[in-house]
Amino acid sequence: MMSSDSIREALRQVCYPGFSRDIVSFGLVKEISCEAGLTTVCIEVQTRDAKVPEQIFQDCHAVLDKLPGVGSVKVVIDVKDAPAAGGHGGEQVKSAMPGVKRIIAVASGKGGVGKSTVSVNLAVALVATGAKVGLCDCDLYGPSVAHMFGIHARPLANERNQIIPLQAHGIQLMSMGFLLDDGSPVIVRGPMAHRYTQQFLLQVAWEDLDYLLLDLPPGTGDIQLTVVQTVLVDGAIIVTTPQEVALIDARKAVAMFEKVNVPILGLIENMAWFECDAGKKYHLFGEGGGVREAELLQVPLLGRIPLDVLTRERGDAGAPVALLDPAANKVAAAFHAVAARIRAAVPTA
Ligand code: ADP
Secondary structure, eight states: OOOHHHHHHHHTTOBOTTSSSBTTTTTOEEEEEEETTEEEEEEEEEOSOTHHHHHHHHHHHHHHTTSTTOOEEEEEEEEEOOOOOOOGGGOOOOOSSTTEEEEEEEEESSTTSSHHHHHHHHHHHHHHTTOOEEEEEOOTTSOOHHHHTTOOOOOOBOTTSOBOOEEETTEEEEEGGGGSOTTOOOOOOHHHHHHHHHHHHHSBOOOSEEEEEEEOOSSSSHHHHHHHHHSOOOEEEEEEOSSHHHHHHHHHHHHHHHHTTOOEEEEEEEEEEEEOTTSOEEOTTOSSHHHHHHHHHTOOEEEEEEEOHHHHHHHHTTOOGGGSOTTTOHHHHHHHHHHHHHHHHSOOO
């Protein structure tokens, strides 16, 4: 007869379908019992995709059936319905997060495409529409939102041991960057990263937010899965640059969100062109990649943001370009237009 510990160990070979993370470290394995001649494994999974439990069932059998001494194997999968995603057609669905009406993920297929720049400026532009806005930097490995808001303070906890977000430009902010020393390396892996992220999402005392923007790490890995499994995400925005390599990864990000039933609100094409003082536009990373991609994927193109020196400078200085008057600055205007589209696509009232 096998011990439940050795069964649990063996189940580490089974990954959540489409991800590199195993079902044990995700905490999906709820019960293991080993009796003479019968091994029973109970797994709980939250999804609305019937293929997910089916795949886990098959993979568990593939691993367990060949173990010596297990006897017959019974895999029981308890499928919990994932929370319905709102945002499409203006359905009124409240997020499960206290104090937050709508949660929007800002994602990118790869790093360096300007996802944090977009998150920060979009947050500022949403505030200008009169919304109450929070921004949570979920990137444990490269938190940059704190820097882009020029914040170096550390947040305090309230009497319920929740972290009180910091404030900048009228936005409630939470970032891994607030808990780290400048330049200290972050060595958080696997289950630890999973727990940190959950803690981030669930232990912050957000106060009366219309929109919480989640700045996700680049790519389609485990943290992204943790986020969408922890909170009800109303929609995702994918940031990309126009060149093919970025678009390929953006496509993967779109596919990932579709797999977990998070509606894609649309693409934002960043660094779309550079305009010189004489007004001539240079398409440094190719022309119209985001436009074509949005058509191909049949998702809205929410906006096109040029490559712009002031945008970079103001990002570095902690004073996002979207703070400028949109009548006087084209990039600010572009971000304000994106904010208006988001408000229309994800209404809060
Ligand atoms: P990501 O979050 O995707 O890794 P960042 O937002 O950190 O990307 O941007 C990477 C760098 O590019 C930063 O230095 C940022 O200031 C700069 N950047 C992003 N978008 C623009 C833009 N539209 N124009 C000029 N610089 C930009």
